[in-house]
Amino acid sequence: MQLRYNYRAYPDASQRRALAKAFGCARVVWNDCLRDRKEAHAAGLPYVKSAELSRLRITQAKRTAERAWLADVSAVVLQQSLRDLDTAYKNFFDSIKGERQGRKAGPPRYKSKKDTRQSIRLTTNAFCLQDNGTVYVAKVGNLQVTWSRRLPAAPTSVTVTKDSCGRYFLSFVVDTEPDVLPEAETEAGIDLGLCAFAVLSDGRKIDSPRFLRRAEKKLKRLGPAEKQAVAYGSWAR
Structure with missing residues (x-):
C-alpha cells in the first residue's frame, strides 16, 4: 500500500532558481513528447514509444543548441516527466475503454509556464534525506523542510511542487503494509x-x-x- 506524506519546504534564492529551471525543463520535455505523439496520430502513424521519445527528446536534444540547457537539470527529472506523460496517456486510454475507476481522464494537454502549479518528480537516485533534517535534491541542493510528522519508512519517490502562492512542498511516497486487526472473539450489537x-x-x-x-x-x-x-x-x- 502506498501513502503520501506532504511537508512544507523552504528553498533559498539560488535553490528557487534551480527549481524554476527544473520545472521548465520538465515542462519542455512533456510538451515536446506530447507534440510528437499528437503529430504522429494526426498523420496516421503508430503510437510513438517511450524509448524513442527518450532518445530523441532527452538524450539527443541535450546535444543540440536549441535544447542544450536540458543538461543543467537532473536527468531523472526529465525521465520522470516522460513517465508522467505515459501515465496520463494510460489513464486516458483506460477511461475510453471503461477500465478506469472513478472520474474519467481526458487526453494529456500541453503545459504552460503560467500554470498555477509547477512540479517535478524524482526517484531515490535523485534525492536523499540528510541526517541534519534537510532533503538533498539533485542539482538543487539541500532543502530546508518542516517535518510535521515522521515518515514511517524510507520514501520511494518525492514530488517537489510550487503552488499558486509561491509556496514549496515535498510529497513523499512511502510503501507500507496495511495494519491487520485481530479477529474479534465475540460479536456485539x-x-x-x-x-x-x-x-x-x-x-x-x-x-x-x-x-x-x-x-x-x-x-x-x-x-x-x-x-x-x-x-x-x-x-x-
Whole structure:
C-alpha cells in the first residue's frame, strides 16, 4: 500500500532558481513528447514509444543548441516527466475503454509556464534525506523542510511542487503494509438511544458527546466583547 506524506519546504534564492529551471525543463520535455505523439496520430502513424521519445527528446536534444540547457537539470527529472506523460496517456486510454475507476481522464494537454502549479518528480537516485533534517535534491541542493510528522519508512519517490502562492512542498511516497486487526472473539450489537449515545449488547454504555454544553460553559466565561465576536462569527458562517 502506498501513502503520501506532504511537508512544507523552504528553498533559498539560488535553490528557487534551480527549481524554476527544473520545472521548465520538465515542462519542455512533456510538451515536446506530447507534440510528437499528437503529430504522429494526426498523420496516421503508430503510437510513438517511450524509448524513442527518450532518445530523441532527452538524450539527443541535450546535444543540440536549441535544447542544450536540458543538461543543467537532473536527468531523472526529465525521465520522470516522460513517465508522467505515459501515465496520463494510460489513464486516458483506460477511461475510453471503461477500465478506469472513478472520474474519467481526458487526453494529456500541453503545459504552460503560467500554470498555477509547477512540479517535478524524482526517484531515490535523485534525492536523499540528510541526517541534519534537510532533503538533498539533485542539482538543487539541500532543502530546508518542516517535518510535521515522521515518515514511517524510507520514501520511494518525492514530488517537489510550487503552488499558486509561491509556496514549496515535498510529497513523499512511502510503501507500507496495511495494519491487520485481530479477529474479534465475540460479536456485539449496538443500540442508539437518547439517554446514552449507544448501548452495547453486553450492557456497556457510551455517553453522548456534550459539545453544546461545553460550548455553553465556555461562552459564559467570555466577556461581552468576546461574546459579540463569537455571535458575529456564527452569523457570518
